[in-house]
Amino acid sequence: NLWMREDGLLFDKLVLTTDSELDPEQLGSGNQTPTVVSVAPNSGTGMEQSFEFAFADADGYSDIVEAEVNFATANSFANACYVRFDPSSNEVELRNDANSSWSTASVLGTGTDLSNAQCTIDISDSSSSGTGNNLTLTLDVEFDASYEGAQPVYARVEDSGALEDGWDEIGTWTVGSGGATFTESGGLVMMEAEAGTIVNQTQSWVFATTQSGYLGTGYLSAQPNTGTNQSSGYVGVSPEVQFDVNFSTTGTYYVWMRGYAANGSDNTAHVGLNDQAVATSESMALDTYGVWQWTENTSAEVRGTLTISTPGAHRINVWMREDGLLFDKLLLTTDSNYTPQ
Numbered sequence: 001n002l003w004m005r006e007d008g009l010l011f012d013k014l015v016l017t018t019d020s021e022l023d024p025e026q027l028g029s030g031n032q033t034p035t036v037v038s039v040a041p042n043s044g045t046g047m048e049q050s051f052e053f054a055f056a057d058a059d060g061y062s063d064i065v066e067a068e069v070n071f072a073t074a075n076s077f078a079n080a081c082y083v084r085f086d087p088s089s090n091e092v093e094l095r096n097d098a099n100s101s102w103s104t105a106s107v108l109g110t111g112t113d114l115s116n117a118q119c120t121i122d123i124s125d126s127s128s129s130g131t132g133n134n135l136t137l138t139l140d141v142e143f144d145a146s147y148e149g150a151q152p153v154y155a156r157v158e159d160s161g162a163l164e165d166g167w168d169e170i171g172t173w174t175v176g177s178g179g180a181t182f183t184e185s186g187g188l189v190m191m192e193a194e195a196g197t198i199v200n201q202t203q204s205w206v207f208a209t210t211q212s213g214y215l216g217t218g219y220l221s222a223q224p225n226t227g228t229n230q231s232s233g234y235v236g237v238s239p240e241v242q243f244d245v246n247f248s249t250t251g252t253y254y255v256w257m258r259g260y261a262a263n264g265s266d267n268t269a270h271v272g273l274n275d276q277a278v279a280t281s282e283s284m285a286l287d288t289y290g291v292w293q294w295t296e297n298t299s300a301e302v303r304g305t306l307t308i309s310t311p312g313a314h315r316i317n318v319w320m321r322e323d324g325l326l327f328d329k330l331l332l333t334t335d336s337n338y339t340p341q
Contacts (some may be wrong), residue, residue, distance in 0.1 A: 019162075032058035033163040036155045037134075039069075040209060040217050042171030045181060046197040048142040049173065050125065050207040052218070054134065055157045061087070061130035066158045067137055068166070071119065071151040075167050081119035081147070085137050090128055092139070094121055118147045125204045125223075140204065143175040150174045182245040187253075187334030189245055191316070192216040193327045196241035203228065203323055205239045211260055213292045214328050219260070225324035227265060234270055235277055238319040243330065245316055247308050251334050255304035257318075258294045258329040258340070261286045266324030268299055272317040273306050280305045283321055292328065294340050306332065 002014065015024045037054035057063045064087055072080035082095035084102065091105040094114040103114050106123050114121040125140035135157075143151075151173050156166020182189055194217055198205050205220040220241060230238045261267035267289070271281040285299040298304050308314060318330060331340050 031063075031159070031161040031163060033165055034064050034157045034159045035165045036157050036168040036170060039153055039155065039171045040207060041173075041194050042153070042217070043173065044195055045174040045176060047145070047175065048122075048140070048198055048200065050138060050140045050198070050204070051153075051173075052207055052209065053137040053139070053155055055137070055155075056133050056135070057157075057159055058133055059159065061133060061135040063159045063161075064135050064157055065160050067135070068156050069137075069139070070154045070167070071141070071143075071173060072154070073150075073152060075152070075154045075169070079118060081116070081141065081143070081151070083114075083121060083139060085128070087128065087130065087135060092121060092123075092126070094119075117144060119143050122200075125200065125206065138206070140200075140206070148176045182243055184245055184247045184249060184332070187249045187251075188338070189247075189332050190340075191243045191245075191330045193220045193241060193318075193329060194218050196243045196318070199240040199242060201237055201239050203239050203320060205241055205320065205327070208326070211326055213260070214326075215258070216329070219326050219328040222266075222269075222320040222323040222325045222327070225266065228320075228323045229265070230319070230321055231283070234319045234321065235272070235275070238270070238321070240320075241318045241327070243316040243318075244313060245332075246313055248311050249334060250308050250311055253306045253308060253332040253334055254296060254336060254338070255281050255284060255306060256294050256296050256331040256333070256340050257284045257286075257304075257327070258292065258331075259286050260292050260326035260328070261289050262324060263289050266322055268321040269325055269327060270317075270319040270321050271304060271306065271330070272319065273308075274315050275317060278306060280307075286325075294331075 034057035040052045067085045070082040078099040084093045093102040111123045120142045122140035127138045153171040154167045158164040206223045208221045209218040267286040268283045281304040283299040
């Protein structure tokens with residue numbers, strides 16, 4: 001209750017807090033608590049992955065002063081992959097193994113990679129962006145083999161008024177190369193691009209959600225888009241996505257690729273088998289620009305095919321041919337009349 005003692009007082013707001021250090025002026029006028037929104041992908045298996053963390057603040061993304069993410073069982077901070085992000089400086093820090101100090105801050109995109117015994121943050125392939133109320137943090141994380149196993153993904157966010165949301169568990173990533181994670185059935189197998197294991201080189205397959213119309217949780221973008229065309233000699237040179245598949249049906253498989261190309265310089269990728277280039281599925285090409293589409297043809301205008309000669313585990317590879325391509329999905333079928341929707 002609040003009673004008048006003296007008339008003439010102008011009363012605006014009342015604040016109650018258990019924080020003896022809180023300055024009410026920091027709360028602003030109707031300050032809203034920021035929120036942890038999501039991580040994408042929020043599940044999967046691999047030794048390296050680009051993760052896109054989304055945060056929001058109704059007072060505008062610039063009100064966010066800190067975001068943290070952690071890949072660790074029970075959100076423990078020792079012997080973890082624990083990262084802190086400062087939006088104002090566009091810098092990240094990585095916690096040391098003993099949870100006693102932070103690394104030297106590194107500017108996203110231009111700084112030095114950060115490492116501990118659990119992970120390495122590839123700074124050149126990491127970035128941030130903000131628009132309106134939304135802040136996005138993209139971290140390219142390479143895990144150490146010793147960190148193998150399911151690692152829950154946690155995140156928190158704090159604003160300029162010391163309001164925070166966290167720690168929220170928003171996903172689980174399984175560190176490891178995995179086995180055959182896809183299964184062919186009835187002569188058909190479909191693979192989401194973001195569910196594969198990424199092996200990046202000088203250029204990278206980067207998870208993204210910016211271009212609407214994708215299927216699944218997102219797509220992979222071949223970056224940076226500098227006009228590179230790796231038409232030959234691409235194995236071990238171009239960034240790669242690996243899909244381990246259990247096949248029970250042998251024979252000729254027709255290759256379908258779903259993607260998006262802005263123009264004729266961003267529209268091709270190579271598909272291979274068991275880490276080898278395959279001439280019949282090189283240069284799978286999109287022929288329409290500015291839209292998502294399925295293609296079954298190579299740039300030579302013939303159907304792409306792969307031959308599975310024995311049942312069991314096989315690896316399907318997708319290598320970048322031209323940077324700038326957005327890769328969404330891959331489908332293999334023994335049915336020559338099948339058309340994906």
